[in-house]
Amino acid sequence: xxxxxxxxxxxxxxxxxxxxxxxxxxxxxxxxxxxxxxxxxxxxxxxxxxxxxxxxxxxxxxxxxxxxxxxxxxxxxxxxxxxxxxxxxxxxxxxxxxxxxxxxxxxxxxxxxxxxxxxxxxxxxxxxxxxxxxxxxxxxxxxxxxxxxxxxxxx
DNA sequence: GCCAACGTTGGC
DNA sequence: GCCAACGTTGGC
Numbered sequence: 001x002x003x004x005x006x007x008x009x010x011x012x013x014x015x016x017x018x019x020x021x022x023x024x025x026x027x028x029x030x031x032x033x034x035x036x037x038x039x040x041x042x043x044x045x046x047x048x049x050x051x052x053x054x055x056x057x058x059x060x061x062x063x064x065x066x067x068x069x070x071x072x073x074x075x076x077x078x079x080x081x082x083x084x085x086x087x088x089x090x091x092x093x094x095x096x097x098x099x100x101x102x103x104x105x106x107x108x109x110x111x112x113x114x115x116x117x118x119x120x121x122x123x124x125x126x127x128x129x130x131x132x133x134x135x136x137x138x139x140x141x142x143x144x145x146x147x148x149x150x151x152x153x154x155x
Numbered sequence: 156g157c158c159a160a161c162g163t164t165g166g167c
Numbered sequence: 168g169c170c171a172a173c174g175t176t177g178g179c
Contacts, residue, residue, distance in 0.1 A: 034162080035162090036162095132159085132160075133159070133160035133161060134160090134161090135160075135161060135162085136161095
C-alpha cells in the first residue's frame, strides 16, 4: 500500500468554508478548473490522504482546519451544467475534462494558522503556499510540514 | 480596489 | 511554436 500523501486545498470561505464542510461532513471538491490541480486529484490523491483546508481571500487567510480525502476523483458534474459558472462547452459525457475528489471533515483549528504565521515559521519556508504568486488551488505538502503545523496548532 | 504573478487563448 | 493580450487568483 502506498504511503499517505498530504495536500493543501484552497477555498474562499465566502464560497465554502471549513464550517460549511463541518455541517455537511463530506463534500465533492467541485469547480477546479486548473489542469495541474486536476492532475493531482486524478493521478495522486488517495483515500485517506490528509488535507490542510486553507481559506483564501479571507481575514485572515490561512489554514483553517483538517480534512481527509474520502472519495477518489470522479467526473465533476458542473462542467455539463450550462447554468453553472463552471460549465465547460468542450466537455462531453464521453470525454469529460474536469474531475473532483470527495473530502471529509476532520477538524477545525481553534484559531486560523494564518499565512503570516506560516511565513514567519522558518520550518515552513519550503511550503508552496508562501511562495510569491503561488495561485495553485491544490498543492502537495511535505509530511514534515504537515506534522509541524499540527504540532504548532495542537501545542 | 489595486495590481503582481501566472495561466490560457488566439493570431500569426 | 512564439508571444502579446487577456483573464484570473489572491494577498494586501
